Amino acid sequence: MEVDQLMKHTAISLFCGAGGCSLGFKQAGYSILYANDKDAAAVETYRRNFPESLCSNEDIDNVDFGQVLSEIVMKPGELDILIGGPPCQGFSTAGSRFWDDPRNNLLKQYVKALTILKPKWFIMENVEGLLTSNKGKYVYEAAKAFIELGYWIIIEKIYSQEYGVPQRRKRVLIIGNRLGHEFRMPAPQFQVSGQLFRNSDITISHAINSLPPATKDKGTLLIPLTSPPQDDFDSFIRGNATQISDHYYPIINGIQLKRITALKPGQTMKDLPEELQHKSFKKRANRRVADGMPTEKRGGAPSGLKRLIGNEPSLTITGAATRELIHPVENRPLTIREAARIQTFPDDFVFCGNASHKIQQIGNAIPPILARVFAEHIRDDYGFEGDQDNEGRMLGFLLTKAGAMSPALKNTE
Structure with missing residues (x-):
């Protein structure tokens, strides 16, 4: 371990992804001593960007946390x-049988890590479905x-x-903390309002407008950044980068175009004329979810394509963003680099x-800017x-800040 790492606050990242x-946390001055994920490509990404950290590529069931402490x-x-x-894997049992259900194994391993490591x-x-699962x-x-x-x-639902x-x-x-601190979430840094908090000072335009034109050529590995940063957000994301990668999109023609x-x-597949709607959309859109048909037989996501609105925050970036979210x-569609910027990954990542x-790595990630806010707040x-x-206790539980509650949340026991 390097001397400068000993001077920093320390962290371990499980299910680290990219x-x-x-x-x-690194931007906030923490030293990430160890990380783990079973996804090989994600671990390759992690090691590329965090060469100073130990990162294991193995199932968490096989991680010896006592050995990790030694290392x-x-x-x-x-x-x-x-x-x-x-x-969150989907869960069915509770009480004494909960921890024997294999679908709850990842949480079981997380609790094991807390038990052995005893972090402060x-x-x-997790996704918001965590609150309503079972x-x-x-x-x-x-x-x-x-x-x-x-x-x-x-426990609180937060709005990024x-x-x-x-x-x-x-x-x-x-x-959670073991130090007796009556923790509260950090105060919001930006004012948001409107339906689904669509009005915000930080929008898609802040993230992607200054990028050079995207290319149709997947073989173009690097594109120079020639224009100056347009604002503080753009300057932060750009950092010292002078060029970007992964800024291309597939050739689009025919009915998809x-x-x-x-x-x-703001429009989605449902707003298109019926002759342009994808057959998988029509198959699922015309079938009620309550009929019991397995999801995989429904024909895919009900909305398919979605055109983003430039002066609003983006819709959620997922592993389908470069197929479904339209510039x-x-x-x-969005490029990989545009999706990364909307997730607040810097251009040199x-x-x-x-x-x-x-x-998939980008869609699964916690936005770095969001993580940094919480890292600094705790520090x-x-x-x-x-x-x-101390004896453990519940400090607070907030299901939603929205003016209305979904039926699923209302049914939460």
Whole structure:
């Protein structure tokens, strides 16, 4: 371990993916001592961008956390924070049988990591479906386990655009500490309003407008950045980069080009004339979800293509972004680099693997800017000192900030 790492606050990242959360913490001055993910392409990306960190490519079931402590020369309770979170796999059982259900194994391994590492803090991030999975039983069992380990926890749905991400991305955070701090989420840094919080000071235009024209040539590896940064956000994302990669899109023709050309800003597949709607869309759109048909037989996502609106935050970036999300004014989908910028990855961040691997890594990531806000909030407003022999407790639980609640949330027990 290098001397300068010993001077920093320390973190371990599980389910690290490409490293969005790690990057935010690194930008806030933390040292990421160890990371793990079972996805080989994501680990290749992580190692490329975090050469100073240990990163293992193995199933978390096989990780010996006692050995990890030995490798990073730490004792239980010395690590400042554990970041990342197990993917939500769908859950059916609760109570005493919950932990025996193989679908809950990733959470079980996460709890094992907390038990052995005993970090002072942890941040667990997940999709908003975490709150409603099995009518809330999953989040209940998770919270119960964390409290039994002595953590003071808060569970809250957060809206990324309130923290400087040009994207309408809702996520659930469970944050806990063993130090007796009555933690509260950081105050929003940007004013958002309107239906689905669509009005924001940070928009798609801030993220992508200054980029050079995208190319149709996948073989064009690097494109120079010739224009100056257009604003502070653009300057931050650009950093010291003088060129960008992955800024290309596939050749589009035939009916797909007709569909894209017909879409106005904010419109989706359902707004197109029926003759332009994809057959998979019509198959699913005309079938009620409640009929019990398995999702894989429904014919794909109900909305398909979606034209973004330039002066609003983007729709959520997912692994399908470069197929489904259409540029606000150009008749093409987003490029990998545009999706990365909307997720607040800097221009010099390199993604490894094929195109499918890259967009999946981007879509699965925690936006680095969002992670940085929370890293700085914990560091500056709470710190890493305190009595670690506390009884666990629930500090707060907020399902939604929206004016109305979805039927699924209403059914949460």
